[in-house]
Amino acid sequence: MTSADGRAGIDAALVERLIGAQFPQWAGLPVTPVKVDGWDNRTYRLGDDMSVRLPTAEGYVPAVAKENAWLPRLAPQLPLPVPTVLGAGVPGEGYPYPWSVRGWLPGEAADRAPIADMVRFARELAAFIRALQRCDADGGPAAGRHSWYRGASPAFYDHETRRCLNQVDGRVDTKAAGRAWDAALQAEWRGEPVWFHGDVAAGNLLVEGGRLAAVIDFGTSGVGDPACDLVIAWTMFDGASRAAFRDAVGQDDGTWARARGWALWKSLLTLAGNPGPELAAVNHRIIDAVLAEA
Incomplete structure (x- = not known):
């Protein structure tokens, strides 16, 4: 065909x-x-x-x-x-x-829909993630190939990330990014496996009436480390909304370190592919925000 x-x-x-x-x-x-x-x-x-x-x-x-x-x-x-x-x-x-x-779920994806109150939206999303983590994980699909290794250690992408660091040297503060990546690998997950969505992104969040209305696309979901679900802190939120999300979603320092690693991996991979100016600028902003916290 x-x-x-x-x-x-x-x-x-x-x-x-x-x-x-x-x-x-x-x-x-x-x-x-x-x-x-x-x-x-x-x-x-x-x-x-x-x-x-x-x-x-x-x-x-x-x-x-x-x-x-x-x-x-x-x-x-x-x-x-x-x-x-x-x-x-x-x-x-x-x-x-x-x-x-x-x-059919009504609503428009959050990357195109008007959001009435971004701080409230961040808290609503955090509440959803916390509820997902509380779901019974017994017998759930352990993180692995089916989840593209979301929910596993970011170390799975270590070789790829270090290759990307070499490719973007001069365009990104690769020394700082390398330190943040090392910190992500050192902060090993030691908790009980919980459910994660695996692709918490604006395109998978539906908005209706200016508020979070539904969450879609669980194709990369599974049971394991929830750090991958925190990346939206830098890809969608900023300032007060990022602070509200972080406060409401909780998670320990190690989980946030791994989340920074996941964010860096994806943005570095995107930049290494030499995207257009608009996409490059988005990923530079993400990296800058991650490194400012690291």
């Missing part, structure tokens, strides 16, 4: 065929692309109240079964809506991966 975007040949016509073949009760409902889509998965709106989510590559396939199994167990323990699984699709119509039908 081929497509304009080259991602697993996914388009609205494919989704219509899959629905017609596997979920005939929903055949004939309009299938429309969402306005802003992700890279790991393609998402289409199905009628008014549902969505269809399809992995774009084999590496994202483990998330399908994981979310199908665990989202229904996590949802009752969380203070905000998360995706509801309505159907588990299988390969077909030339599409090679499992896929799912979800309930």
